[in-house]
Structure formats: structure tokens, C-alpha cells
Amino acid sequence: MPLSAYLVLAALVFAIGLFGVLTRRNAVGILLGIELMLNAVNINLVAFARFRADLAGLIFTLFTIAITVAEVAVGLAIVIVIFRVRRTIEADHLDLLRG
Amino acid sequence: MTEILGFWVAAVVLVVASLAVVLTPNLFHAVLWLAAALVATGGVFLLLDSPFLFAVQLLLYAGGVVTIVVFAIMLTERLVGESIRQTNRFVFNGAVLAAAVFAGIVSFLVEAGPAVRPAATGDQLRDLGRALVGPFAAPLQLVGVLLVVALLGALYFARTED
Numbered sequence: 001m002p003l004s005a006y007l008v009l010a011a012l013v014f015a016i017g018l019f020g021v022l023t024r025r026n027a028v029g030i031l032l033g034i035e036l037m038l039n040a041v042n043i044n045l046v047a048f049a050r051f052r053a054d055l056a057g058l059i060f061t062l063f064t065i066a067i068t069v070a071e072v073a074v075g076l077a078i079v080i081v082i083f084r085v086r087r088t089i090e091a092d093h094l095d096l097l098r099g
Numbered sequence: 100m101t102e103i104l105g106f107w108v109a110a111v112v113l114v115v116a117s118l119a120v121v122l123t124p125n126l127f128h129a130v131l132w133l134a135a136a137l138v139a140t141g142g143v144f145l146l147l148d149s150p151f152l153f154a155v156q157l158l159l160y161a162g163g164v165v166t167i168v169v170f171a172i173m174l175t176e177r178l179v180g181e182s183i184r185q186t187n188r189f190v191f192n193g194a195v196l197a198a199a200v201f202a203g204i205v206s207f208l209v210e211a212g213p214a215v216r217p218a219a220t221g222d223q224l225r226d227l228g229r230a231l232v233g234p235f236a237a238p239l240q241l242v243g244v245l246l247v248v249a250l251l252g253a254l255y256f257a258r259t260e261d
Contacts, residue, residue: 001106003214006143008205009110013117013136015201020121022193028171029126032133035164036117039140050147053217055226059235061152062227065159066242070249072164076171077256083175 006047014040027079027089031072038068105146113139130168137161148219151227 013036020033042061049057083089116136123129141156231239 001103004208007208011201011204012114015197016117016121018200019193019197023190026126032120032129035133036120043140043143046144046147046149046152051214051216055230058149058152058227059230063238063242065155069159069163070245072167073253074249076167077253079171080174081256089175
């Protein structure tokens with residue numbers, strides 16, 4: 001398959017993840033959408049690494065995976081703390097910082 | 100031939116699972132679909148001659164992340180099983196914006212010329228290991244620091260008030 005096939009697939013998954021981030025009410029659902037978007041970026045990095053025969057893309061993918069895992073851990077910890085305090089994790093109700 | 104077939108299988112599974120992640124009303128089912136999408140992404144990595152990343156993807160994403168998210172849902176979701184509305188009022192706007200982003204990226208892609216796929220190099224894993232302790236040694240150390248900080252941060256959030 002040509003490089004563009006992988007890139008179009010990644011763009012599609014990125015757009016789907018963006019839709020999820022924009023439309024989910026639940027904070028955990030928003031995190032799932034972010035996971036999809038980061039996943040699409042990883043496909044892009046690996047595809048470019050393979051087609052340009054450059055190892056840096058694979059290294060970047062390893063780093064993004066590690067950072068994503070840390071992000072999920074801290075993000076879900078924040079979600080659980082918010083649930084403890086507010087008894088809800090619906091993003092529409094979390095407007096404490098609204099001016 | 101097998102690459103084309105494998106690509107289409109992985110692509111269809113990935114897109115269907117991704118759509119299910121954002122559209123399923125039940126959040127728990129969405130996580131299971133996310134696991135399917137992550138495994139399909141690992142399949143795409145395999146097609147791109149990166150079996151090591153496939154293993155990392157399965158271990159960290161499909162294993163670790165999905166488990167953590169399932170725990171978070173069990174801790175926070177009081178209405179499991181009930182049919183509560185899971186989408187906000189921006190469904191139409193969100194769809195339009197996502198479609199616009201997709202069209203924008205694809206319009207860039209059609210301008211680019213075709214790229215030829217070079218022949219697979221020998222021992223990718225050895226090169227990867229050498230690069231991680233060679234030119235990328237400092238970022239690797241920083242990732243270690245980041246993981247420790249994330250661990251401490253999660254512990255800080257999870258502490259009880261006493």
C-alpha cells in the first residue's frame with residue numbers, strides 16, 4: 001500500500017477521535033477520544049519512519065506511547081478526584097473556572 | 100498481496116472500532132471498542148514491519164491503558180446500564196468540525212507526490228536499541244523522570260485526607 005493510504009487512515013481515525021472529544025459529555029469518554037487521536041499520530045509516525053527508512057519515527061512513537069500512558073494515569077486520577085469532590089464527571093457541569 | 104489484504108482488514112476494523120468508541124452510549128462498551136481499535140493499530144504497525152512496536156502497543160495500550168480506564172469507569176460511573184444521554188448538544192458542530200479537519204489533512208495529502216517504500220532493513224530491533232542508548236539517551240532518561248513524576252502525581256491525587 002502507498003504511504004498516502006496509511007496517512008488517510010490515520011487522518012480518519014484522528015477526525016473520529018476529535019469528534020469524540022467534542023461531543024462526549026463524560027470526562028472519561030473525552031479521554032478515550034484523546035487516546036484515539038494520539039493513536040492516529042502514532043500510525044503517521046511509524047508510516048513515515050518505514051517509508052523514509054528513518055529510525056527516528058519509531059523512537060518518537062515509543063516516547064509518545066510512554067507519555068500517553070503517563071497522561072492517562074494522571075488524567076484518570078484527576079477525573080476520580082473531581083468525582084470525589086463534585087459527585088459528577090460530566091464535562092458540562094464542571095464549570096468551576098468559568099468567569 | 101498479503102499486505103494489501105491485511106491493510107484493508109486492519110483499516111476496516113480500526114475505523115469501525117473508532118466509530119464505535121465515540122458513538123456507543125455505554126461507556127464500558129466504548130472502552131472495549133477502544134481495545135479493539137488499539138489492537139488494530141498494532142496490526143497496522145505489523146504491516147509497517149515494526150513487530151516491536153506491535154508488542155509495545157499490546158502491552159502498554161491494549162493491556163495497561165484499557166485496564167486503568169475500566170477501573171476509572173467502575174469507580175466513577177454510578178449509572179452503569181442505564182440509558183443516559185452520552186453526547187452533548189454539539190453533535191452536529193462536532194461532526195462538521197471533524198469532517199473539516201479530515202478534509203483539510205487529505206487536501207494536503209493529495210498535493211504530496213507518491214513515496215516509494217524502501218526495502219526492509221535487517222535487524223530493526225538492534226538499531227532501535229542502539230539509537231535509544233546512543234543519540235536518544237537523554238530523552239530516554241527524561242521519559243524515566245516523567246514516569247516517576249506521573250506516578251507521584253497519581254499518588255498525590257489518590258491520597259486520603261487524614
